[in-house]
Amino acid sequence: MTMLKEGRPTAPQAVATGHMLPATATGNRALMLEEALIFEIGSTDTTGVDFADAPQVASRLGSLTRTDAIGLPGLSEQETVRHYTRLSRQNYAIDLGLFPLGSCTMKHNPRLNEKVARMPGFADIHPLQPQSTVQGALAVIHELARWLVTLTGMHSVAMSPKAGAHGELCGLLAIRAALEARGDARSVVLVPESAHGTNPATAAFCGYKVEDIPATPDGRVDLEALKARLGADVAAVMITNPNTCGLFERDMKVISDAVHAAGAFVYCDGANFNAIVGRVRPGDLGVDAMHINLHKTFSTPHGGGGPGSGPVVLSAALAPFAPLPFVEKQDDQFILVEEETAQDHHGQTFGRMVAFHGQMGMFTRALTYILSHGADGLRQVAGDAVLNANYILRSLEDVLDAPFGGSGPCMHEALFSDKGLAEGFTTLDIAKGLIDEGFHPMTMYFPLVVHGAMLVEPTETESKVALDQFIMALRSLAERAKAGDEALKGAPYHAPRRRLDETLAARKPVLSWTDPALAVAAE
Ligand SMILES: *Cc1c(COP(=O)(O)O)cnc(C)c1O
Numbered sequence: 001m002t003m004l005k006e007g008r009p010t011a012p013q014a015v016a017t018g019h020m021l022p023a024t025a026t027g028n029r030a031l032m033l034e035e036a037l038i039f040e041i042g043s044t045d046t047t048g049v050d051f052a053d054a055p056q057v058a059s060r061l062g063s064l065t066r067t068d069a070i071g072l073p074g075l076s077e078q079e080t081v082r083h084y085t086r087l088s089r090q091n092y093a094i095d096l097g098l099f100p101l102g103s104c105t106m107k108h109n110p111r112l113n114e115k116v117a118r119m120p121g122f123a124d125i126h127p128l129q130p131q132s133t134v135q136g137a138l139a140v141i142h143e144l145a146r147w148l149v150t151l152t153g154m155h156s157v158a159m160s161p162k163a164g165a166h167g168e169l170c171g172l173l174a175i176r177a178a179l180e181a182r183g184d185a186r187s188v189v190l191v192p193e194s195a196h197g198t199n200p201a202t203a204a205f206c207g208y209k210v211e212d213i214p215a216t217p218d219g220r221v222d223l224e225a226l227k228a229r230l231g232a233d234v235a236a237v238m239i240t241n242p243n244t245c246g247l248f249e250r251d252m253k254v255i256s257d258a259v260h261a262a263g264a265f266v267y268c269d270g271a272n273f274n275a276i277v278g279r280v281r282p283g284d285l286g287v288d289a290m291h292i293n294l295h296k297t298f299s300t301p302h303g304g305g306g307p308g309s310g311p312v313v314l315s316a317a318l319a320p321f322a323p324l325p326f327v328e329k330q331d332d333q334f335i336l337v338e339e340e341t342a343q344d345h346h347g348q349t350f351g352r353m354v355a356f357h358g359q360m361g362m363f364t365r366a367l368t369y370i371l372s373h374g375a376d377g378l379r380q381v382a383g384d385a386v387l388n389a390n391y392i393l394r395s396l397e398d399v400l401d402a403p404f405g406g407s408g409p410c411m412h413e414a415l416f417s418d419k420g421l422a423e424g425f426t427t428l429d430i431a432k433g434l435i436d437e438g439f440h441p442m443t444m445y446f447p448l449v450v451h452g453a454m455l456v457e458p459t460e461t462e463s464k465v466a467l468d469q470f471i472m473a474l475r476s477l478a479e480r481a482k483a484g485d486e487a488l489k490g491a492p493y494h495a496p497r498r499r500l501d502e503t504l505a506a507r508k509p510v511l512s513w514t515d516p517a518l519a520v521a522a523e
Contacts, residue, residue, distance in 0.1 A: 032496065035086045039513045042073025048080055090496050091304055092440045098462055098470050102413040102443035102455025103196065103244055105274050105296030106303070112372055113299065113365035122364045127356040131336055137360060138334035142327045144367040145311070148292060151378070152270075153281030154313035158322045160358040164271050167291025167310030168202035168238070170323060170353050174289060174314060175236050175265045176206060177321040177350040184263065186235035192221045194245055194447040199238045199269055208235060215449050219245035219404040219415075226255060230262035240269035241285075242276065242411035244447040245404055246389065246455070256286025265289065265318070273297045274459065275386055275412035278379030288315040294359075298366035299461075309362035323353045384460035385412040388467060392456055395471045399478040403450050412459070418452025422484035427452040430477045432499055435492040437473035 027034040059065055075083060092099070099106035117123065125134050145157045158174075161167040172189070179186055189203035192213045200210040213229065214222045221239060237259050241249040249255070256266045268282050270290040274297045282290050294309040295302035302308050314322055325338045336357060340349055373381060386409070393414035397405045401419035404410070418427045431441035431454070443455040456474075458467055480488045492498065 032089065033086050034496070035083065035090070037513060038075070038083060039073050039515070041079070041083065042075050044069060044071060044073060046074040046076060046079075048075060048077040093304065094301075097438060097440070098458065098466050099440045100442040100456045100458060100470065101440065102246070102415070102457040103271065103446065104303070104443065105271070105293070105412075105457060105459055107274075107296075107299050107459035108461035109299055109301045109365070110369060110372065113368045116368045117361050117364040119364075122360065125360075131334070135334055138327050138336060140367055141357060141360075141363055142329055142334055144363050144370070145327065147367070147370050148311055148313055151277060151281070152273075152287075152290065152292070152313045153283030154287070154290070155283075155316040156314050156319040156322060158312045158314065158353070159326065159363070160323060160353045160356075161291065161310040161312055162354060162359055163308035164269070164291050164293040164296075164310045165198040165202060166308075166353065167293075167312045168198055168267070168269065169205065170310075170312045171267050171289030171291060171314075171318075172202055172206045172208075172236065173323075173350045174312075174318045174321040175267065177348060178265070178318055179235055181321070181348055186233055186264070188234045190226065190229060190234060190237045192239060192243070194219070194243055194449045195238060195240060196244060196269060196271065199240070203236075203238065213237075215245075218407040219243070219247050219449070220249055221251070221255065223251045223255065227258050230258060230264065232263065234259075234262060234264045236265045236267050236288075238267040238269060240272060241282070242272045244272075244455070245449070246410040246413035246415050246457075247404060247407070248276075248411055252285040252287075260286065270313075271296055272412060275382055277382050278375065279382050282313070283315065287313075288318050289313070294362050294366040299369045300362040300365040307359055307362065309359035309366070311358070320348050321350050323351060324349050325352075325357055327357070381460050382412075385458075386410075388458040388460060388462055389414050389456070391464075391467055392458055392471060396474060396478065399475055399482070400454070413455055413457040415447075415450060416454040416456070417450050418454075421452075421478075421481040425481040425484065425488065427454055429488045429491065430454065430474070430481055432491040433477040433480070433488050434473060436494045437477070439470060439473055 094106050094108060121136050122140070125137055131138065141159055145159055148157045149155070158170055161170045187209055188211055189200075189206075189208040190211050190213050191199050191203065193215050203210045211229065213226050216222050220243065226237065237255070239249060239252070239255065241252055243249055259266050265288040266286055268285075268287040268290040270282065270292050273282075273290075273292055277297055289312055291310045291312045292298075293302075294300050294311065295306070300306065300309065324340065325336050328335050328337055370378065389412050390409050393402055393405060393410050396402075396414070396416065400416040402415065403417050403419075404415060418425075421430075427444045431444050434441045443457075444453065446453055446455060458470070462470075477488070490499065
């Protein structure tokens with residue numbers, strides 16, 4: 001091992017520790033402080049601000065007047081800042097390290113995006129302001145819409161949906177409106193087995209009966225099974241491309257032609273657009289509606305980092321049914337069209353998805369990202385994302401089973417299974433081990449078509465150094481799980497909390513806090 005002149009090792013070193021670390025008096029570890037609930041550290045008579053007493057007014061609440069104290073804990077300003085800062089340090093984030101969650105596209109959020117989104121002309125405006133005073137913001141929505149339509153080769157786009165799943169709802173509502181407009185009541189939506197859970201949920205929410213389409217052994221939609229099921233009762237097929245096995249659906253055009261010939265529509269789940277942006281236009285593949293997760297493909301923050309945004313691109317057949325409002329350019333003015341009139345050339349909107357125009361902060365960030373890459377840069381994004389995923393796939397397939405590794409390169413995510421781990425060792429053990437190694441776990445047990453699935457998506461923003469560290473960590477965990485290293489079953493050892501009973505937490509969540517003193521008194 002070589003040392004830098006500061007005396008730090010230049011390469012990560014395995015740290016051997018006994019699994020029973022010596023206890024500290026406080027429960028704190030190194031500079032990570034153990035944090036209690038705000039109910040435990042706060043007090044009802046502490047506050048960070050001083051308010052003058054409220055003036056005496058005659059109460060009009062009648063019997064609704066509160067009789068007890070509200071009982072909310074208070075903290076001083078400094079205690080508040082520390083409480084939430086400590087909690088935030090227990091949260092893993094894309095700004096701390098690689099976030100390999102497959103199907104989530106957790107990529108770096110460029111600081112330029114943040115700078116632009118915070119400009120007062122975008123950040124400090126109100127949706128009810130006169131349109132003449134927000135022309136710049138409307139221009140951003142219009143320009144972003146133009147890019148999305150161009151990149152996807154589609155007819156138009158509904159900008160207002162606020163997440164991928166919300167976009168699915170928008171797309172299916174447009175499909176339902178189009179079918180109703182032609183007096184064609186259809187009741188079934190077909191969804192491949194490997195679909196993201198939001199797809200069947202959306203279809204069911206819209207009142208459709210959901211039927212599964214099986215996958216072929218190479219991880220793609222079974223074309224023959226799909227064709228055999230098409231008929232006069234099928235409203236739509238929902239397909240993810242690239243799919244959740246990290247593979248491109250090569251038969252997409254054949255599928256679309258067959259679906260259209262049967263009078264149905266093609267919904268494409270575009271959450272994985274990152275892998276094909278600038279290279280494939282879904283419009284050319286016969287797609288009728290597809291959501292784009294701006295928070296995945298176009299790098300806007302998500303998860304704990306911020307809200308999503310899920311514009312839906314639409315084919316000419318569905319465009320007349322798009323939701324309100326939308327931005328139009330008339331002469332030199334941008335107009336937010338809020339209502340349609342009977343003689344309006346737009347036709348038969350199904351209604352609205354949201355109160356206003358959508359997620360402005362995400363539009364600004366996504367357009368900044370698009371403009372800072374340019375058309376050629378976006379093409380490179382897809383290439384680099386696919387290269388990074390294949391680097392992980394090929395670097396680990398000798399220690400981890402890659403169920404579709406034999407069917408050629410993957411797209412933007414590498415899929416492994418638990419096959420070959422020692423008896424009694426599971427995907428969960430590897431995921432928990434990753435926490436000790438400093439990485440957020442990968443997506444696990446999804447897609448359902450692969451036993452003990454581990455789905456890893458590095459995205460294009462990770463460097464080779466970062467990928468190599470991650471590969472080293474996952475390789476070591478795979479080797480331990482294959483060798484039957486019992487210690488792995490207890491991981492994580494170094495996290496603020498050890499392994500939890502996740503089933504109990506999901507089935508019987510404890511969502512309210514009871515003062516232990518009162519609980520004792522009640523006994
Ligand atoms: C993320 C994702 C969704 C849902 O998108 P949200 O923005 O989280 O609602 C749907 N399908 C796939 C394949 C996804 O990866």
